[in-house]
Amino acid sequence: MSMQPDAGGALFPAEPGAVLRERPRLINLAYRFLGSLADAEDVVQETYVRWYAMSAQQQAAIVSPGGWLTKVASRICLDLLGSARARREKYVGEWLPEPLPDRAEWGGGRAEASGDPADRVTLDESVGMAFLVVLEAMTPAERVAFILHDVFRYPFGDIAEIVGRTPAACRQLAASARRRVGAHRSEGADRGQRAGVVGDFKQAWESQDIKALIGLLDPDVTVVSDGGGLVRTTLEPLGGGEEVAQSLLFVSARTPDAKILERSVNGQPGLVVEHEGTVVSVLAFDIVDGRIQHIWAVRNPEKLRPWAS
Incomplete structure (x- = not known):
């Protein structure tokens, strides 16, 4: 159980389930990073493994569990993106992102009954197939900086800690990625x-x-x-x-x-x-x-x- 210190420094339990409620957001984040729901689920599982491997005291020392989980998941994704290019060189034929149905159509309409947060990927422009295909052409650092800032609105200071660069460099990465998206974005139909x-x-x-x-x-x-x-x-x-x-x-x-x-x-x-x-x-x-x-x-x-x- 996660615990947080009170004003006197003693530990007390965090709200039950508060950490697990971060899971849908982490799935959304990881899917946009990787273009694969299966890989996103693996990343989130590994993120929680690392959280629960810590002691209660270590968890209590973390001011923002949600921020910690985001940072860990993003770093895992960054590593996977780096190795994905080598894997895809061996992939037979063209590699495309994993397509997702609407929530109501998920697995034969069983999404509501399953309660699995993985079925709650928010289907907005940032998961459109055209958008995901453009993301595939970016460097891992560009992709992470762009998604965290432009899609999820994280400040560049936080992004810098994840990608291991300065905030100014992260701002340039996001700008470069934004130009890539703009070059491929057209005024499509409604x-x-x-x-x-x-x-x-x-x-x-x-x-x-x-x-x-x-x-x-x-x-x-x-x-x-x-x-x-x-x-x-x-x-x-x-x-x-x-x-x-x-x-x-x-x-x-x-x-x-x-x-x-x-x-x-x-x-x-x-x-x-x-x-x-x-x-x-x-x-x-x-x-x-x-x-x-x-x-x-x-x-x-x-x-x-x-x-x-």
Whole structure:
């Protein structure tokens, strides 16, 4: 049990569960750092292991348990980000962040019953697939400084302690990351428009209407697929409206009994492909001026765990 000193220096128990209530925030933080819910859960578990490994006196000496947990989790993530680049060099094909469904759709609608804080990742712009993909191009220090400051509003003084640099250097890291995001951010459609385009895309795909598909795709559209070497998929990005449309028709011809469902993917309209009752692919979209510029298709079954019914 965590304890805090009173005015006379004696120890008294902290509010029961106060430390554990930090877990949802830590999950949100770690997922944005790593783009993987599984890795985020591991990070948070390790953070709590380190907390409970301390004595009551050591815990009582910590003025802000929440701040301590954030600092430890962020440092673990920073180390993981450094090693992730080497791991992903060995990854088969393209690596994409793990897609998340809406909370109500989590694990077949069991989110409320499970009570697991991991299902409460806040699905805002900072977990959109386009945003997470841009984060992947950043250095670990840029990513940590940017997310902590611009997304979670931590001061640069606190961030400096985490990344081991001066506050001024952390401010520069965040500014550099902000420029990266700005260079890739476009004035996309609102949610209603996105949903309309995705719905039209689904209908054209199901009806095998290649002309309609091409009309919905930007001429320079790109598709990135992540199978992790576990399922059949293209290993390199595919580009061009006609090429992408033809590829989509080829995919549907291979599995004519597959079902295409409209679902929220990381807080934005997307599609889920089911085959024989199993989710086999989750598609996220970047839509600008009524046309699809990017499609991210996650097919690695290890990344589709939250979508299991």
